[in-house]
Amino acid sequence: MTLDVNVKALMKNAFRQSKVRGETASRVRVPGGVINAQSMARVVEIAEEFGNGTIFLTNRQGMEIPGIPLEKVPEVNERLQAIIDDSGVNQEERGKGYPAAGTRNVVGCPGSRLCPFGCYDTTALARRMDKAVFPNNRHVKIAFTGCSNDCAHVALNDFGIIGMTEPQYDPARCIGCEQCVNWCKRRSVGALSVVNGKIVRDEDLCIGCGVCVNYCPTRAWTRSPEHYFRLKIMGRTGKQNPRLAEDWLKWVDEDSIIKIAQNTYAYIDEYIDPGAPGGKEHIGYIVDRTGFDEFVKWALDGVELGPKCERASRVYWGGKRYDRSNELF
Amino acid sequence: MGFELSREGLDRVLTELGESYLLYAPVLKVGEGRFTDTDVVRYDYVSSVEQIELAHKSDYAFKELLTPLSETLFFFTENECKVADAEARKVIVFLRACDLHAVKRLDQMYLANGPQEDWFYRRVRDRVAFALIGCPESFDNCFCCSMDTNVAPEGWLFSLEQTDDGYRCVVADEQLTEVFAAQAVGEAAFEPAHVSANDTVVRVPESVPVAIYQHSMWDEYTARCIKCGRCTISCPTCTCYTMQDVFYTDNGCVGERRRVGASCMIDGYTNVAGGGQYRRTACERIRFKVLHKVHDFRKRFGYDMCVGCGRCDDICPEYISFAACVNKLADAVDALAAQEVSADE
Ligand code: HEM
Ligand code: SF4
Ligand code: SF4
Ligand code: SF4
Ligand code: SF4
Ligand code: SF4
Numbered sequence: 001m002t003l004d005v006n007v008k009a010l011m012k013n014a015f016r017q018s019k020v021r022g023e024t025a026s027r028v029r030v031p032g033g034v035i036n037a038q039s040m041a042r043v044v045e046i047a048e049e050f051g052n053g054t055i056f057l058t059n060r061q062g063m064e065i066p067g068i069p070l071e072k073v074p075e076v077n078e079r080l081q082a083i084i085d086d087s088g089v090n091q092e093e094r095g096k097g098y099p100a101a102g103t104r105n106v107v108g109c110p111g112s113r114l115c116p117f118g119c120y121d122t123t124a125l126a127r128r129m130d131k132a133v134f135p136n137n138r139h140v141k142i143a144f145t146g147c148s149n150d151c152a153h154v155a156l157n158d159f160g161i162i163g164m165t166e167p168q169y170d171p172a173r174c175i176g177c178e179q180c181v182n183w184c185k186r187r188s189v190g191a192l193s194v195v196n197g198k199i200v201r202d203e204d205l206c207i208g209c210g211v212c213v214n215y216c217p218t219r220a221w222t223r224s225p226e227h228y229f230r231l232k233i234m235g236r237t238g239k240q241n242p243r244l245a246e247d248w249l250k251w252v253d254e255d256s257i258i259k260i261a262q263n264t265y266a267y268i269d270e271y272i273d274p275g276a277p278g279g280k281e282h283i284g285y286i287v288d289r290t291g292f293d294e295f296v297k298w299a300l301d302g303v304e305l306g307p308k309c310e311r312a313s314r315v316y317w318g319g320k321r322y323d324r325s326n327e328l329f
Numbered sequence: 330m331g332f333e334l335s336r337e338g339l340d341r342v343l344t345e346l347g348e349s350y351l352l353y354a355p356v357l358k359v360g361e362g363r364f365t366d367t368d369v370v371r372y373d374y375v376s377s378v379e380q381i382e383l384a385h386k387s388d389y390a391f392k393e394l395l396t397p398l399s400e401t402l403f404f405f406t407e408n409e410c411k412v413a414d415a416e417a418r419k420v421i422v423f424l425r426a427c428d429l430h431a432v433k434r435l436d437q438m439y440l441a442n443g444p445q446e447d448w449f450y451r452r453v454r455d456r457v458a459f460a461l462i463g464c465p466e467s468f469d470n471c472f473c474c475s476m477d478t479n480v481a482p483e484g485w486l487f488s489l490e491q492t493d494d495g496y497r498c499v500v501a502d503e504q505l506t507e508v509f510a511a512q513a514v515g516e517a518a519f520e521p522a523h524v525s526a527n528d529t530v531v532r533v534p535e536s537v538p539v540a541i542y543q544h545s546m547w548d549e550y551t552a553r554c555i556k557c558g559r560c561t562i563s564c565p566t567c568t569c570y571t572m573q574d575v576f577y578t579d580n581g582c583v584g585e586r587r588r589v590g591a592s593c594m595i596d597g598y599t600n601v602a603g604g605g606q607y608r609r610t611a612c613e614r615i616r617f618k619v620l621h622k623v624h625d626f627r628k629r630f631g632y633d634m635c636v637g638c639g640r641c642d643d644i645c646p647e648y649i650s651f652a653a654c655v656n657k658l659a660d661a662v663d664a665l666a667a668q669e670v671s672a673d674e
Contacts, residue, residue: 112365119365173398175590197573217559222361
């Protein structure tokens with residue numbers, strides 16, 4: 001059988017190029033890492049009918065269905081429709097599968113739907129972000145994690161969003177049992193101390209993890225009605241200079257984060273290396289090239305940061321420069 | 330006499346009562362729960378019936394009015410002392426049958442345990458009257474029927490419960506009959522609702538042999554319990570407190586004495602001079618708490634302390650059930666008694 005396949009178009013359609021000639025793998029997008037059981041069953045059906053009966057769970061909470069014959073791609077796309085509808089992923093044409101693959105699946109830890117430490121509904125916000133930035137061919141990685149434990153490993157993403165709460169203290173409900181003090185020390189950063197039988201929070205040290213609220217037996221500590229976030233930027237894995245994302249904004253709000261991510265696409269369009277392989281370049285390398293201030297100018301365009309938000313005037317990243325040295329020290 | 334009222338009518342009653350009383354009732358505190366975007370029901374002052382949470386049991390008990398979590402008792406300077414001012418207005422506390430039974434336990438402990446009344450408790454207690462919230466159905470974990478507290482004792486002014494299209498109130502205090510009658514849309518003879526069975530049934534042992542203190546039934550709790558004290562802080566019958574003498578930092582000669590809640594479950598409770606600590610492990614603490622509730626208190630006062638509200642079971646983050654523990658205790662007591670009988674034979 002003659003195979004004349006536009007591999008670029010195939011990949012943009014969220015099918016992988018397989019080393020097995022004549023086969024591909026379908027990449028199912030699962031924003032926030034939550035898929036309903038029905039759609040999960042549909043993935044299973046596709047794997048059994050079109051694939052080789054296995055499903056690969058990706059690092060970014062997506063799924064890949066390998067072993068699909070290339071000529072079955074249109075049929076698989078039709079079968080993906082119900083899954084796409086359920087997950088609310090933006091589409092361009094019904095029945096034609098995913099319109100892009102560049103902007104990666106938006107990751108989320110279980111967050112406040114399940115986890116006692118989650119400071120917000122990570123799934124809902126991951127989906128909101130997916131709606132705001134997808135489809136797009138730019139290589140952008142965004143991840144949401146419920147608290148500073150960073151179970152979603154957001155520090156490896158271009159945008160890593162960590163939930164925060166601003167603990168509210170009611171001295172009239174405090175019995176001075178010091179459990180908050182001890183747990184903040186043991187599980188977090190030790191931002192609390194006792195002064196005259198009541199609790200004082202070091203506001204600069206506090207990372208807004210909410211551990212004190214969790215452990216206070218009286219509700220003297222409660223959560224702020226506002227959900228706040230820490231935004232870490234430009235983390236990456238890879239060959240040249242893998243590095244952890246670093247803090248840029250603290251106590252930032254949800255709307256600003258969405259806008260900043262959207263703004264970044266225009267910045268990429270403007271400054272991406274025109275010769276970048278496959279039109280993909282980690283944003284961090286672009287920022288290294290243009291300078292941080294230029295990125296900030298684009299990212300904050302039209303963004304009004306709230307009164308509580310703290311912003312680093314400059315961000316410094318670490319990580320080994322393999323393009324300069326491969327020595328073991 | 331029982332009255333049927335619309336929401337507006339009941340609000341007018343509450344407004345009128347509000348002229349002579351503060352109203353203290355269970356309130357749904359949105360977002361103030363332990364976890365993100367969860368709520369908690371605890372007591373606060375209200376002015377309309379809409380603010381009163383009738384559909385759920387309160388997570389924390391009404392006792393926070395009578396025995397505040399943190400209360401300044403007096404201020405001191407070099408040679409003088411001044412008692413902290415107190416609210417002067419009377420209060421109507423909205424509570425359930427088991428809670429009203431709990432008031433008796435609090436009174437017992439603060440007013441009739443030894444030769445002296447607790448002056449601060451007496452001061453607030455004299456301002457407090459009660460309104461009874463009827464219980465048409467048992468909530469999760471309630472075992473009031475096992476503790477004989479499902480029917481309210483006397484001592485409430487009026488009762489309150491929600492119906493499909495309004496509210497029902499039984500007025501026990503004749504002085505208030507007029508106030509309710511003026512706003513009522515109907516009158517009927519009925520009693521406040523109470524439950525006559527709970528899903529949770531607890532068997533309290535009649536007496537407890539000394540051997541139970543060394544029994545292995547307690548051991549599992551050392552690994553399970555995190556000694557957080559929620560079970561006692563939320564309990565309507567726990568009365569323990571400790572003192573804080575605070576010297577204001579700018580002037581070390583001036584300060585205040587505070588009374589704050591304490592719990593036999595929380596670290597520090599049995600610490601004594603010299604570093605001694607009488608109940609170090611959680612299993613020793615749970616043993617002490619459980620026996621206090623269903624044995625020791627009865628030995629002293631003739632009736633059990635626990636009123637079966639089930640709040641301790643509702644709130645425990647480690648799913649430790651007080652009710653289950655008392656039942657284990659009853660089984661263990663039976664088993665010990667059976668052993669003794671067979672040893673005698
Ligand atoms: C044979 C000698 C002693 C006996 C039998 C004894 C016994 C006790 C007992 C039963 C308590 C109450 C513990 C509780 O409520 O949990 C207590 C508390 C206390 N004792 Fe002693 N005691 C003795 C000697 C002393 C001495 C010599 C001192 C001081 C130098 C002292 C200082 C205290 C203090 C400060 C407390 C209060 C601790 C607290 O409630 O936080 N005791 N003692
Ligand atoms: S929010 Fe976290 S860091 Fe801040 S005081 Fe509470 S436990 Fe400590
Ligand atoms: S845990 Fe709560 S009650 Fe205990 S000291 Fe901290 S704020 Fe006060
Ligand atoms: S011990 Fe538990 S069930 Fe008994 S009165 Fe206290 S909170 Fe209620
Ligand atoms: S000793 Fe424990 S169980 Fe008894 S009243 Fe005090 S805190 Fe409650
Ligand atoms: S029994 Fe439960 S609520 Fe009570 S101290 Fe232990 S863990 Fe906390």
